[in-house]
Amino acid sequence: MRLILLLAVMMGLRAEVRQGDVIRVAGPGESARMNGRTVRLYGQADGSRLGLMPVPAAEKPGDYALEVLDASGKVVRSGDVEVKDARFRRQNVLIAKQTAALAASEEETRLVRAFLQAETEGRYWADPLGLPLAGCMISPYGVQRFHNGIPTGNVHGGWDQRGGKGTAVRAAAAGVVRIAKMFELRGGTVGIDHGQGLETMYLHMSGFAVQEGAEVKEGEVVGYVGSTGRSTGPHLHWSILANGVAVNPAQWVKVKACAAQAAAGKKK
Numbered sequence: 001m002r003l004i005l006l007l008a009v010m011m012g013l014r015a016e017v018r019q020g021d022v023i024r025v026a027g028p029g030e031s032a033r034m035n036g037r038t039v040r041l042y043g044q045a046d047g048s049r050l051g052l053m054p055v056p057a058a059e060k061p062g063d064y065a066l067e068v069l070d071a072s073g074k075v076v077r078s079g080d081v082e083v084k085d086a087r088f089r090r091q092n093v094l095i096a097k098q099t100a101a102l103a104a105s106e107e108e109t110r111l112v113r114a115f116l117q118a119e120t121e122g123r124y125w126a127d128p129l130g131l132p133l134a135g136c137m138i139s140p141y142g143v144q145r146f147h148n149g150i151p152t153g154n155v156h157g158g159w160d161q162r163g164g165k166g167t168a169v170r171a172a173a174a175g176v177v178r179i180a181k182m183f184e185l186r187g188g189t190v191g192i193d194h195g196q197g198l199e200t201m202y203l204h205m206s207g208f209a210v211q212e213g214a215e216v217k218e219g220e221v222v223g224y225v226g227s228t229g230r231s232t233g234p235h236l237h238w239s240i241l242a243n244g245v246a247v248n249p250a251q252w253v254k255v256k257a258c259a260a261q262a263a264a265g266k267k268k
């Protein structure tokens, strides 16, 4: 069973979250603010309002105020959130110099940035999300990445799952395909806008099953596992983005760690 542990913050109460979590903020109100980040609350089918406040992997652990604002920007409710240290691990990746040197082109950076800023009124997604493929997890979210022993300064913004070249990659939820392009850094990339601040991205794919602008259902094939862009072998890197911030898929879907990964985890 896929256990969804999303947090609905009861405003006025104290809530505990971990780095990488999404806080579901309920209205009434137009937007929510925490640590300088503001997200919109969107109208739901039942008349309520909901916003997705991401807690980035690199958020400093500690106490933060979560505020709900009205249309004029006045704080109408507030609560306390304690961000706990998720204790993400470190991971070294052995990578050929040529591959490590791959960078995003200006176009890639611009298109991904525009995608991450989408504010789509309609809601396509529903709980629970689905796994894009069945393969076990090679690398979890949040690990601090080293390339050949040198810190990259990046944290892993998604999951890497095992999959043979050509394995079908499925949409984690219904939505609209905004990106279906072969990029330099990310390789074959599909970006889906699920509406109301929720997006997913699928990278390093060998090819596409959808075009930009297509509406997809949950589970629909969007592309195929590959090793394009900055990748060391066939796998799927995918990520869940809440208002443009990569968040921990573990809060949304369940997956088994690959055997080597599980063994490494036990040693700790």
Ligand SMILES: [Zn+2]
Pocket (backbone or CB within 6 Å): 139, 156, 158, 159, 160, 236, 237, 238
């Ligand atoms: Zn990855």
